[in-house]
Amino acid sequence: MPLRRDKESEIESQRIEKYSRSMSSTEPGLMFLLIDQSASMKEKWGSIETNMTKAECLAMNVNRVLAELCLRNTKDVAGRPQVKPRLEVSILGYGCTVNKNTPSGKPEWRFSVESAFSGKLGSRSVVSLPEIASNYIRLQTFDGKDGQAVGRIPVWIEPKANGPTPMGLAFEKANEIVSEWVSRHQASFPPLILNFTDGEVNDVKPKKLQKIAEELKRISTNDGNVLLFNCHISSKQGPYCMLPSSVDECPDEGPARLMFEISSPFPPMMRSLAKARGFQNVNDMTRGFAYNVDVTNFVHFLQIGTVGLSGI
């Protein structure tokens, strides 16, 4: 029926027009990383040769991504290198702090959600790329061992691992920061939130987490709603899924199906990047979600999200 076709094409054109803004110095994007820093992140992860914990591996790869984003946005201006402020970044770590000086003498654990940046940037909720480029805590030299590329990579994030997993609190804190950011950047590409965790949520029930996540995804700029991607990492072998297109592709265990439900669909430019990395089944129903993934797929997920965002 013609009417139906008109309606469909109208919906289609509206859908295509979203997530289309380029990032620029005047209309920057926001990349928001949520990093699980609970105690289980101390477990070994990845190949035996590197002997790294999940916390160490995650911190190293986040540092690499931050360096890559700075480099991608470095331009020569009058012969001098300058990092363009096309992207702003927020990184929250969620886990626990422990207070050992209590009246009872028993250590007290307290849920903690705070900036994962070390050094000067630790007190800031959102920082721009030029500020990140200039405010690392040290330069780490890689000599080519353990399969790593040779070169100097700045360090901004240190590995941490303590207590349980307050993901609900982390989403609520993200909501505060993202709401404030979009109020100043309505013309920008909407914020992308990448959540990396290895465990089940400890601070809220699944239904409550779903409600908090839906509230977070309702925040929008003129270019679309906030994108929330979730990556569940694991050192154990078991059922896994990577960039699924339906809940049936998710393992029926742990928080897999819940995390699929709260994850946003992939926008088109990330679908093409995912296909270029070999994920040929990616389609317009694909969600930004991975469950029980190893180091290799975690790095793919991180790169597709962050490089895909910076390429917009």
Place this chain on the structure above:
Amino acid sequence: MPGNDGYSGLLNFHVIEVPRSDKSNDECEDIFGCMGTRFAVSDGATEYIFSRLWARILVSSFLMGQNPFNEDIWKSNVRKWHTWSKLKDPSEPWFGDEKLKKGSAATFLGVSFISKMKWRAIALGDSCLLHSRKGSLLSCWPISVDHDFGNTPPLISTERVPSDPIIIKGSCEPGDVMILGTDALAKWILQSYQRGQDPLKLLLNDEGGSKRIVDIIESLRDSSSNPCLDDDDTLAIIIHI
């Protein structure tokens, strides 16, 4: 240098050049050139450093009659890039040193008219040659579908011997219009023709308006325009046969 009229040998042409909204003209990485009956555009890749320089070297090389994809020519061009891409401050921050190691890259499209009505083109990437006749689009090459414009086109890099370019020959008629456009404007022109519009009327200000081309481009970048022009460096050479 928006909206320059010119004459090159047998051909009248018009150039549209507007940087993306957060850049000055000096930072625009889309480069064009013409000499006699040779025309070229090159889009320096945003994620590399000194891309404007690399694009200019490629364009100049083609205008001098060289094939920038020839390995010896490419090596000579890479040497020029290394000679001229020196950072001024010796105590550069880490990102300057690291960025220079990645080299530079650009798309390239060169067109030469080999006789009055015959042309030959060489290309790599998503800078396109569009051929229009009597208000209709005959072809858009090497990309013919708007969905194929993406974020990762093939590039000619300073770091790797270039892959084989795509080469095409064709003919034209008096009154035809040939457009060499970088990705944003090429995609917009293609989409406009697909929607039954004649984009040249607007771009060449043929509708009796007095708007400057910069204002026209800025209005097309507004998300309410349909189709919407991507906010990217914007360049086209419009050749009137």
